[in-house]
Amino acid sequence: MSSNKLSNILNALKRGVSGVARNVGKNVSSAAKNVKNNIENIGNNIGNDIGNNIGLGKNKSNKTNSKDNKTYKSDKTYKSDKTSKSDKTYKKPRKSAFSKYIGVRSIFNPVWCLYGLRLSIAVLSVFGVFMVISSSSVTLISNNLSPWAQGLMQGRFCIIGFVAYIVLACMPPNFYKKKVGVIYIVAVVMQALTWMPGLRHEVNGNAGWIKIGPITLQPAEITKLALCIWLPMVLIAAAKRYKHIGFKAYWPVLSSLAVPLLLIVAGKDLGTALIVIFIAFISFFIGGFPIKGLLTITLLAALGVLLMVVTSQNRMRRIFATLYGCDAKDIRGVCFQSIHAQYAMASGGFLGVGIGNSREKWNYLPYAHNDFIFAIIGEEMGFLGASIVIALYVVIGWCLIVSAIKSRSRFISMVLVCIAAWIVGQGLVNILVVVQLLPVMGVPMPFVSAGGSSLVMCLAAAGVADALIRANLRTLISDSSVDGTFSTHAFSSIADGPNADGLNADGLNADGLNADGLNKKGLH
Structure with missing residues (x-):
């Protein structure tokens, strides 16, 4: 056990x-x-x-x-480790989208272009007010008026223009896409009012004005801005339809251009008509308009201008005076303005005679405060001052073109180029007239010449450009794809353009720019 x-x-x-x-x-x-x-x-x-x-x-x-x-x-x-302060994932700091624009390449920086555009426009507009005061004071005194009257009026127009600039600069691009039809119709109606008795007003044989009480307007300035927005939009829409119906897609575009242009031509305003034709040509050229059609339209436009010239004895004399010089009988006639403009430019020298000391403004040079204000600038501020003014126009054109090339949207690119063609082209024509390289045609200098219609609408156009450039900058920053080279995306094949810039997403049908929309507007 x-x-x-x-x-x-x-x-x-x-x-x-x-x-x-x-x-x-x-x-x-x-x-x-x-x-x-x-x-x-x-x-x-x-x-x-x-x-x-x-x-x-x-x-x-x-x-x-x-x-x-x-x-x-x-x-x-x-x-306590400085490099790991929390549980959050560490992210490598992202370089600025515009960090590669250094040195000389800074002139291609879209941000600097926006600031350069704003600064140039502000300087020209304020400078224009002072030059209007200087160039118009003697004429006003001789008419028993205040020497400040024209300058104060220009200052008021300048304020109105800057208000329009700010308002339009705050609008998104889709606003202009959706309201472009309304803008165009308003411009055409305003232009048609120049033929209405009681409103029609003539200035030196030019019937392109309307007068409502004390207010005098030139609707052609509104038409310029409207076409700068309207033509790019309808050209983009027509390019899509061109694949299916051929050249018929462009008939609404041509008819919508012909209506305001014929109204301007009928008012005998050849200078403004030429500026409108130039804007249209640029928009057609960059908008992918068929080359054969563009050449045909250019030839027809040239024949139309030639017809307007040969049917006017005064225009013929001005052209011959520019080409072959002035006869003795023309010194007090068609050559009077050109000769005294040359006197003013020649007497200015390098630094000028001083602001307010012009001799030609003493009733020698007609319209010294308007179409020939550049001659007074050359006389009072000399070659240096005139060169600075020209440089400011170059900056405006450069900034608009660079911004257009860097844009991801064909619509934005085309509108910016059209505005550049208007402002820089018109400024160049004014300068060439003053130095007698072109015949006198009554085209004011943008932002500088006296005149409310021109100043307000030029500032309004600048506001539109500001809005489109800032919208493009937001796109560039969000894409983080900006480098130091040009992007030709917006100027690629027209067939790819509307799809590339998202016009389908925005809705051409919503904008009323398809075939049905154009029929409803009566433009087909």
Whole structure:
């Protein structure tokens, strides 16, 4: 009995020791695995921290060790590391979208172009007010009026123009896309009012004015801005339809251009008509208009201008005077303005005779404050002052063209180029007339010449350009794809243009620019 009991006790002890050994082994194995996991987690975290410090690390979240990570990241020593202040993923600082525009390449920076455009326009507009005061004071005094009258009026127009600039600059591009039809119709109706008795007003044989009480307006200035927005939009729509119906797609475009142009021509305003034709030509050229059609239309326009010239004896005499010089009988006639403009430019020298000291404004040079204000600038401020004015127009044109080329939208690009063609082209024509390289045609200098219609609408056009440029800058920044080279996206194939700039997303149908929309507007 005693031996059996002893054997049972030994067996029980053996089983107990074996069970304890198995439990200890399992615990040791589990503890070893936990230690191994903790070591691996710590190693991974340290590796991520080192990688983050050199900008190459990536945080990899693991569900199995998230608790360990939180415990480790809550440690004070870890938080004291300047490169890892929180649990957030470290991101490498992104370079500015325009950081590559350094040195000479800064002139291609769209941001600088926006500021250059604003500064140039502000300087020209304010400078124009002072030059109007200087050039008109003597004429006003001789007519028993205040020498400040014309300048104060120009200042009021300048304020109105800047208000229009600010309002239009705050509008998104889609506003102009959706309201372009309304803008066009308003311009055409205003131009048609020049033929309404009671409103029609003539200035030196030019019937392109309307007078409502004390207010005199030149609707052609509104027409210029309307066409700068209207033509790009309808050309883009016509380019899509051209694939299916051929040249018929462009008939609505041509008819919508012909209506205001014929109204201007009928008012005998050849100078304004030429500016409108130039705007239309530029828009057709960059808008993908068929080359054969463009050449045909250009030829027809040239024949129309030639017909207007040969049917006017006064225009013929001005052209011959420009080409062959002035006869003695023309010195007091068609050459009078040109000759005294040359006197003014010649007497100015390099630095000029001083602001307010012009001699030609003493009733020698007609319209010294308007069409021939550049001659007074050359006389009072000399070659230097005249060169600065020309440089400001160059800056305006450059900024608009660069912004157009960098645009991702064909619509924005075309509108900016059309506005550049209007402002810079008209300024160039005015200067060439003053220096007698072109015959006198009554075209004012944008932002500078006296006249409310021209100043207000030029500033309004600048506001539209400002809005479109800023919208394009937002797109460039969001894309983060700007480099130091030109992007010709907007001037790629016209077939790809409407799809590329998202015009389908904006909805040509919503804008009323499809075939049905044009029929509803009566333009088909």
